[in-house]
Amino acid sequence: MSEMSRTVQTPSADGREVLLSVRDLAVTFYQGRKEFKAVSDVNFDVYKGETFALVGESGSGKTTIGRAIIRINPTSAGDVIFQGKKINQKLSKEDNRWVIRNIQMVFQDPAASLNERATVDYIVSEGLTNFHLYKDEEERKKKVVDALESVGLLQEHASRYPHEFSGGQRQRIGIARAMIMEPTLLIADEPISALDVSIRAQVLNLLNQFKAEKGLTQIFIAHDLSVVRYISDRIAVIHKGRIVELATTEELFRNCLHPYTQSLMSAIPLPDPQIEKEKKLKVYDEAMHDYTTDKPSFQEIKPGHFIWANSAEMEKYRSEIR
Secondary structure, three states, X not given: OOOHHHOOOEEOOOOOEEEEEXXXXXXXXXXXXXXXXXXXXXXXXXXXXOEEEEEOOOOOOHHHHHHHHOOOOOOOXXXXXXXXXXXXXXXOHHHHHHHHHHEEEEOOOOOOOOOOOOOHHHHHHHHHHHHOOOOOHHHHHHHHHHHHHHOOOOHHHHHOOHHHOOHHHHHHHHHHHHHOOOOOEEEEEOOOOOOOHHHHXXXXXXXXXXXXXXXXXXXXXXXXXXXXXXXXXXXXXXXXXXXXXXXXXXXXXXXXXXXXXXHHHHOOOOOOHHHHHHOOOOOOOHHHOOOOOOOOEEEEEEOOEEEEEOHHHHHXXXXXXX
């Protein structure tokens, strides 16, 4: 077994284990000589056993961060440290298998992420086969059935093909494929955005169930703050590839400070139609920031609450803290 797989998690300042640490992460895409910085200066820790949410509008870079962590997107700068070891670099074959085994991802589009020509049995057990995680054929089949039943599907579904299922069922197959590997970290990339409202709650409850029963650590990527309020312990708000605010879920909803976060909060629909009709949306305008001389940085404004701001804005935000 390699040195990487024996590494112990790093403790944080408050004693919690840091499972994943992202430091000064940048992701740049190139088209000929043109370059586009999709992610810049991203810093956060994910503690063992928590659900950490990445939230932002479409195109903000949240999926790019998730795909960079799992090494689908190459990073152009910064470090991704998993269980104390840097993984966004060239790894040995053994260490590469260890990372794949321990970090799994549920993709946004359940139709595109499943092989239409393969049976559910093959799709779910592919990881087991590649990593030889079973003794014999009987054990492999049992693990597949257990994985399917854990996400609310039936044993007879194993012989069917993805096109025979609804969107919600296909997403459950994707979750079963990831969970059968018994990962340490699960990255869920907008797993409910393509689903009906009634099915969304079932998938969210399923992820919460895995967290409670297995102690599964999750990175939950979404654009809907009302959804992540239900499932996450901490939230990082992303705008144009940069985290502008990071806090616990309770703190962020009680005391969000950055104007972009406030604009997202104002867009959350309210159940009372009269109040919804009368509420005023906050529109975020980048022109409100003057960073010509007083440059911004990612700073801790109170314990566990971070914000992207310059010194003048920090003074203003401190006066608004409740």
